[in-house]
Amino acid sequence: MTATSIVIPDGMPQYEDQPRFDPALIRADFPILDREVNGHPLVYLDSGNTSQKPRQVIDAINEHLARHNGNVSRSVHTLGTEATLAYEGARAKVAAFINAPSPDEVVFTKNSTEAINLVAYSFLNASLSPKGDPRFKLGPGDEIVISEMEHHSNIVPWQLLAERTGATVRWFGITDAGRLDESELDELINERTKIVSIVHYSNILGTINATSRITARVREVGALLMLDCSQSVPHLPMDVVDYDVDFIAFTGHKMLGPTGIGVLWGRGELLAAMPPFLGGGSMIETVTMGGSTFAPPPMRFEAGTPPIAEAVGLGAAVDYLSAVGMKAISWYEKELTAYALDALQTVPGLRLFGPKVPVGRGGTLSFDLDGIHPHDVGQVLDAEGVQVRVGHHCARPTCVRFGVPAMTRASLYLYNTTADIDALVAGLEKVRKVFA
Structure with a gap:
């Protein structure tokens, strides 16, 4: 059974x-x-x-590769159509799993690290463009807030972004009990803060961070909030609406799925304002020798052939976790x-x-x-x-x-x-x- x-x-x-x-x-x-x-x-x-x-995930990947292997969004033949339906079906499953308002807010990446980097590079690209959305523009005097308990994937991208824009990285400390030190919350998150990106569930301490006070302060100063949910989505019910965040990142291989597939969820209006991360096929609207325009999210952020079988496996993992x-x-x-x-x-x-x-x-x-x-x-x-x-x-x-x-x-x-x-x-x- x-x-x-x-x-x-x-x-x-x-x-x-x-x-x-x-x-x-x-x-x-x-x-x-x-x-x-x-x-x-x-x-x-x-x-x-x-x-x-689980066997159900392994079988779903094997079945896809054995019977339905084709590229997505590139053909009208049967296999291509089946692959596209499976890929987009996985996106819909993930969206429902985290209570995303729309599947179009789910961007497939190769892991959490890439998802966090996608947001960081969108800040960089917007900062370098005269037409960049002001919510993503960074420069000297602006601040990025993280914490001392972060995985390197939620430290290094922001350090690189600060170096390239002149912004400053600041961080929450850790108490002796292994909790976030929020004693200077109002000073740490202030009118200079542009984004706060913190871990939801620490991969080293096991701490599950309560986010309500941080969220309230982020909203008060008009910053953006991202949660690294790599450890929490596999273990806890996740509702992105209830958590009132702007972005979350998580990865398939920690939640019974295969490696090579991760997720960035972002508010639809923010994703629509973000410049592309990678350029290439499938993320464009039109291309001429004089310039290009870009597809709406999530396709804008999924250049090239995506991890199709991996997405199918992630969808099967979501099915399994949901059934339990x-x-x-x-x-x-x-x-x-x-x-x-x-x-x-x-x-x-x-x-x-x-x-x-x-x-x-x-x-x-x-x-x-x-x-x-x-x-x-x-x-x-x-x-x-x-x-x-x-x-x-x-x-x-x-x-x-x-x-x-x-x-x-x-x-x-x-x-x-x-x-x-x-x-x-x-x-x-x-x-x-x-x-x-």
Whole structure:
């Protein structure tokens, strides 16, 4: 039995209104979870890096490539039409999943990084053009606000933009508890602020940032607001209208989909005012040797042949998550996170980074163990079949903030169980013995 087949007669997902569900039914859909690593059952605790894929997503990609492979928007033959319908159908599924007012507000990119860069380069292009929309124009005296807990993909593009325009990058700090420090919110976001771009769910601390106060201040000063939702969209219900944001970015491979596909959602009126990011085929309205005009969004931002099969896979992932129910997933993961927080506290010498309670935090758990280098921790755990992430997790400023060069990170998803957490704790005890 598969999760996507578990529906009650009226067609509503069985799990949607239930805070508990049977993870065994979920796990059965993921072929990779049946394998062994180094003679041990696979314990996959690296979903914050990339999630595993259910059979339904794998089959959807295979079926598309085997039976419907063609290029989109380039032909009137049957295969091209089928491919176009599948591609645009995936866009509509994604739009519904995040409650976007229109599918035309969903731009397919290759990942979250490209989605954030798309917005940053639109600011740059508008700043360089006399006809650029003033909402996107930057120059000396203007400010960009990010935070200290960002992934590098939400730091470096804004630093590059500031260097090229003369603007200034400013940032929220992090409290000792692993939360955003909003103590100087009104001073940090001010009349000079043009855009605030912050992470919704930290990929290293597990912190889920409450955004209401920041949103209110952004609206008060007339700036734009972007959320990096790479970690939140896979785990939490997302409603872009309710969050009152201008842009969000997320990626397919962290939400059961394939690599090579990501999403930028933006308000329709803002996307329509943004200049192109890349030039080429499919993003144009007319082309002459003397100049070109450009298609409306989202095509304006999707130059060249897009990731068609990947979009189909992402659509299948959205179907899967929707069938299980995002409320059910978030409730299950909250319980699993509470169990993990308690279990890790039993490990002598373990220092957990980020919130210590399962409130305003997700199942991303980064830690240091008795000063043992994370690479050594990861190698011993791998020998036990336990897969975790080690390093600075593309969030080096956060590591610097807490005085460590790197961290070990275990990240949970809907297919994990308390047995996986028990295996992690047992593996950490093995690490301590090896390096005693």
